[in-house]
Amino acid sequence: MIDAEWWEYDSADEMAEAVAGDIAYIIGQALEARGRALVAFPGGSTPLPALKLLAETKLEWADVTILPTDDRLVPVTDKLSNAGMLARLFLPKKARVLPLTAGESDPVAAGRAADERIADLDWPLDVAWLGVGEDGHTASIFPGPDFEAAIAGPKARRAIGVRPDPLPENAPVPRVTLTGPTLISARTVTLTVSGKAKRKVVEQALKQGSSSKLPIGRLLAELDMDIDIHWHP
Numbered sequence: 598m599i600d601a602e603w604w605e606y607d608s609a610d611e612m613a614e615a616v617a618g619d620i621a622y623i624i625g626q627a628l629e630a631r632g633r634a635l636v637a638f639p640g641g642s643t644p645l646p647a648l649k650l651l652a653e654t655k656l657e658w659a660d661v662t663i664l665p666t667d668d669r670l671v672p673v674t675d676k677l678s679n680a681g682m683l684a685r686l687f688l689p690k691k692a693r694v695l696p697l698t699a700g701e702s703d704p705v706a707a708g709r710a711a712d713e714r715i716a717d718l719d720w721p722l723d724v725a726w727l728g729v730g731e732d733g734h735t736a737s738i739f740p741g742p743d744f745e746a747a748i749a750g751p752k753a754r755r756a757i758g759v760r761p762d763p764l765p766e767n768a769p770v771p772r773v774t775l776t777g778p779t780l781i782s783a784r785t786v787t788l789t790v791s792g793k794a795k796r797k798v799v800e801q802a803l804k805q806g807s808s809s810k811l812p813i814g815r816l817l818a819e820l821d822m823d824i825d826i827h828w829h830p
């Protein structure tokens with residue numbers, strides 16, 4: 598069973614401070630070792646306070662390439678756009694923020710185009726920072742018809758288009774996601790979780806291991822390393 602260490606915080610602010618510190622440390626180490634860093638950050642609401650603090654951290658941001666772990670097929674100006682959120686925070690710091698979408702409406706075409714655009718990056722990711730939904734989705738790997746392709750799809754594929762079914766209520770649009778193999782091959786994988794319901798989902802997923810029907814369970818079961826899970830209620 599995967600060795601997961603839970604870090605518990607009393608508030609979102611406390612968690613943000615710790616997570617921003619950890620991610621900044623990882624980026625700093627990568628810059629020292631390789632002169633550049635390639636990172637994937639989650640979208641949604643949970644990571645926002647930590648992302649804001651991280652963006653204020655003094656680092657050689659010009660040498661950092663940031664991908665969203667996943668994105669919704671919406672314009673970058675839309676409030677649902679994960680790349681839009683990252684661009685607003687990190688472009689002013691001179692980081693390179695690469696979107697996974699480019700105005701497509703068809704997820705299959707969007708996934709293929711994203712895959713081509715990111716093929717020549719300096720893989721693997723230095724860190725895959727993940728979030729989780731109450732339905733157990735992580736990045737945009739959802740239970741449903743595209744689950745197997747996204748979680749275990751062709752090893753050569755780094756990004757893939759998905760059409761969640763049912764579409765999630767808070768962001769009912771098709772998406773592009775980094776694939777399971779791309780995320781778990783990161784040098785470090787970390788997970789941020791908010792709320793009691795999501796904690797239950799993650800605990801259940803960890804117990805189920807590779808037999809889990811939840812994307813977060815399958816993904817964590819494939820991990821070859823320990824993982825820090827940060828949580829606030």
Ligand SMILES: O=C1O[C@H](COP(=O)(O)O)[C@@H](O)[C@H](O)[C@H]1O
Pocket residue numbers: 639640641642643644666667668669679727728729730731734735736737768
């Ligand atoms: O749709 C998404 O949801 C998950 C979880 O987001 P949260 O708002 O519930 O914290 C997120 O990790 C993913 O990147 C996002 O696109």
